[in-house]
Amino acid sequence: SQQGEEDPQALSIQEGENATMNCSYKTSINNLQWYRQNSGRGLVHLILIRSNEREKHSGRLRVTLDTSKKSSSLLITASRAADTASYFCATDDGSGGSNYKLTFGKGTLLTVNP
Amino acid sequence: KAGVTQTPRYLIKTRGQQVTLSCSPISGHRSVSWYQQTPGQGLQFLFEYFSETQRNKGNFPGRFSGRQFSNSRSEMNVSTLELGDSALYLCASSPRTGAYNEQFFGPGTRLTVL
Numbered sequence: 415s416q417q418g419e420e421d422p423q424a425l426s427i428q429e430g431e432n433a434t435m436n437c438s439y440k441t442s443i444n445n446l447q448w449y450r451q452n453s454g455r456g457l458v459h460l461i462l463i464r465s466n467e468r469e470k471h472s473g474r475l476r477v478t479l480d481t482s483k484k485s486s487s488l489l490i491t492a493s494r495a496a497d498t499a500s501y502f503c504a505t506d507d508g509s510g511g512s513n514y515k516l517t518f519g520k521g522t523l524l525t526v527n528p
Numbered sequence: 529k530a531g532v533t534q535t536p537r538y539l540i541k542t543r544g545q546q547v548t549l550s551c552s553p554i555s556g557h558r559s560v561s562w563y564q565q566t567p568g569q570g571l572q573f574l575f576e577y578f579s580e581t582q583r584n585k586g587n588f589p590g591r592f593s594g595r596q597f598s599n600s601r602s603e604m605n606v607s608t609l610e611l612g613d614s615a616l617y618l619c620a621s622s623p624r625t626g627a628y629n630e631q632f633f634g635p636g637t638r639l640t641v642l
Contacts (some may be wrong), residue, residue: 420595455636459633514578514622518572
């Protein structure tokens with residue numbers, strides 16, 4: 415079963431608007447990551463947030479993590495048409511040796527209209 | 529540095545055949561992980577290799593196997609192909625040093641089973 419579940423499944427916005435995607439997971443984690451995928455291509459790593467962090471920023475990206483609710487959100491500010499892609503959250507299983515076994519959610523398809 | 533490369537990029541096989549996919553990690557990266565992506569199941573972890581040893585394994589049948597060579601290059605083999613094996617196969621590499629490192633994904637191999 416999927417560890418992470420993104421919400422919404424699809425999101426359509428206008429250029430310049432902000433986009434917020436949410437991810438929920440089921441078990442304890444060491445870290446949570448967000449990836450972007452353009453139309454059936456490889457995944458691009460966006461940001462990693464550790465379980466002891468609550469918020470992290472990278473450029474136009476802001477990620478929050480609430481371990482008590484087992485949820486995370488990804489905010490993309492001032493979106494651009496080039497941000498159109500699928501966004502996935504990925505988690506480990508919380509154990510030390512399995513940090514490289516990532517479990518992905520089904521993704522949010524973001525469409526940014528020019 | 530060159531990114532993760534996967535060959536071939538596209539492959540068409542028929543049921544019952546076997547296939548071998550190749551992944552060359554980023555120079556210096558010793559961990560290679562494989563993922564299967566399908567519209568129905570999403571991204572699922574297959575296995576991870578580090579220093580020529582399988583370190584983690586996902587829930588896939590024994591028809592799926594892999595190996596890693598001394599230069600960290602990895603191959604994945606699927607025997608007795610089924611229609612359901614049609615998918616995008618992604619590999620990811622990581623330095624796997626100390627605390628968790630992000631994984632860098634290749635462009636994927638799209639396998640179609642007829």
